[in-house]
Amino acid sequence: MTTRSLTSTLWLVVVSALVGCGGLPANPTRPHLITFADLEALASAPTPDPTFATHARVPGGLRLSDFVTYDGTNFGMPLRTTWTEGYRSAYRTTEVWTGFDEVWVQPVYVAITGFTKGKPDLLTDPNNPDPSKQAWSPIFSVGPDSAFYSPFWQTIYFQVPVGTDPEKYKSARQVLDAGVPLMQGPAHTMAIVPGENIVPAPSPFDVQMVGGPTATSEGYLDGHDVRYLDFGKNTFTWNDDLDVEETPLFMFVYRDSNGELQRTNTPTVAGTGPLYANRPVNVTDTVPPVPHYGAYWRLYTVELPATARIFAPPALYPTENADYAGPVGTAYGDAITKAGVVGTNQWLGRVALNATDDPTQGCFSDNQNLDQLGGGSCKWLDSQPKIEAAVAPWAIWKTDITVTCPFVSYQDFPFVVTP
């Protein structure tokens, strides 16, 4: 063998190895975190895709307009209805995860000067000429560019002397290096967002009172200012591995004429715990109740039974009637039309098991039937126990999607965020 031929052979071996072989696994599905910044980017694209997360076991994917809107200047956060134990509630969405088995709680550091009657005295700077610097400022430890980011934070209070400049501590490293006392605080849902131009959409109905954040606030991350939306405390729990515990959120789907599953685009149903666990809802025993759950959800699709009908009288709700897909009710009694929006909006988008296509028969024949909790005859699929009882287990599918959907309205009462 000549030197040249041997060298050529060796190069061939190396180059062939570098090129690789065909027929081997390639590009497996990756977990993907979609933050509100990503949603904004999707919405502000020149020609936005109407859907995203299309390969995560939700038929057709998720509709972008359900999560964010864009008017050329501001980004809107839609208010999305869900049913909680038969009542209407509402949430907003700030993050979507696809392919994640779990997400994690991360620490957020909050400066305090002490405690008064057991409540922490947050370090503020009321005399700061910049109004955005006057309030307390959380110090986040992981930013939204990381796949390990989540808006679910465990508050870690650190105590500083009264009069401390709030801008002295702007990073987790500064806090830890200071050696100041650290105290564990409550769970806190705060979504880091790109900017201030976010407008939470109001409810179209007067009786639905909405709380949650009305504007962004300012915090710190790695020494820099960041904006965030504060959805309040104690709305999620986590386990010993710091995995945030998920709760099912049910999306209705139906089979079209081709036998394919499709979204109904109707409001979701908020569960209370693992499937068939019959876990009681975690709320305060006050009036109104305050939810201590609901910030983090796993989407499940629920294939509607053949008798199901979606409540959306076209005379009252033409937009929603056109938007909903699948078995939208076609026949409504005159009393329902006469009750108008004021008398029926609490049921808009609900799915009844005993409606018919005859306006004189079944659930949709009279507005007196609608209030099942008040003795009405309608059989609504508006809670986890009702779904589990009425829908076969094989028709309930776990998806690859989890979401941040903290309540901003619970049973039509506002969810009040306190510092």
Added chain:
Amino acid sequence: MRGAPRAGVASLVALLVAGAAARAQAPATPAPEPEPEQEDVPSENDSEGYTPPSEGAGAPSSVVINGYIDVGWADAQGDGTSFAPGDTRIPADYGVDTFAPAVNSRGDVASTNSHGLFTNGFLPHSVGIGGRPSFLINSVVADLKYTAPSAPLTFFTRLVALPRFATDPGADATHVLVEQAFGRLVPFDSLELALAVGKFDSVFGIEYLDNQANIRTGITPSLVARYTTGQSVGAKLFYRLQLAPIWSALSINMAATNSGTFVDALQTPDISLTGVPVGSVRVGYELNLPKVQVKAGGSGMYGVRNDQSDRAARQHAVGADLRVALFGLYLNAEYVRIDEDSGGPKSNDSGSFMFSSEFHGRGFYGQLAYALAVDAGPLHKITPYARYEQRHAWFEGFTPITVARITGGVRFDLWESLIVKGEYLVNQERSGAPQVANNVLTTSVVYSW
């Protein structure tokens, strides 16, 4: 998995017995020629790493067995990790440098115990001593080399026994490692050309040349060694062109392997998870004057990251190295830049994880050593040395961290087969990572046989 024994103590005993028996069966074997690693500090090592010298037909013996035992004592500050108390960010290994508190030449650290906090597979091997001073058998190494008497072939295996006690979470269990196993073909007597196939040293940079405790001037590897010094399975080609008129030589060393140049704690070298090999190369120049040696090189690595299976997730690295030797003074310096794409589910020696994050790292080190020849009985050389290094790295979206380290130590060479080393590592968290007590005092006694 970390903590799970890869082979039992029985294997370790069998290995040592086999090594001793093999040695006893070669009574006519003359004393082996001194291996390159046993010569000077640093060794003559501008080649394809630790490979036995070529020995053609007519050599005294076609089988040579040797090795060494590295016994250490180490004391790390704190709990032996770089995890800061009170820092509950996860993954815990993304916000600190878990490789900093190294205790031996393998880069094993005192501990990787995150106290229950989730980690995502960016961990070194651990001896599990935590913050408790302890004696250690760092490694028991047996080399076997066979030179075919009638062909230009050499076969080499290196077995490494690592006695460990895996009670500390994340610590390794006792295991035996096939660190190198390759055949090497030198087809032409007239050319410095060699082709190796099997598991062999990295070709990137220069620090891999000091992987073994009996070669390394000091004890611990640098902060960038994790990217450049790993052995892997594949094929390697080395060629050197001597330019005698100008006292110089040019060399190229290139390889296609399963995992590129990462250490095995980060990417498995044993199989390809992607079906696509990783290419790496070093191009070197050396000037060999009678009193002065200068060696410089540039390295590169490119391929699919082998801690996941998505072929779209690439990794690439570039580096530059320089060595200068004059009048007993030795300077080694190296710069490395590494970038990895985000990938699919991650799998490496630490376990399986949901995903592999995009990663970037830059680092350098410079080491100065002075070999002082002495004539004091068995002591024939004293080598004080100092190293400064810095590493800046970040995972996608995570706080970038910058750490630095100052290492000072001294090495004593006694007879031809005993080395005693001691060094102190001052680890500094310059930015990003919380400051933590993680300095290390470590010693090493290396018996070569």
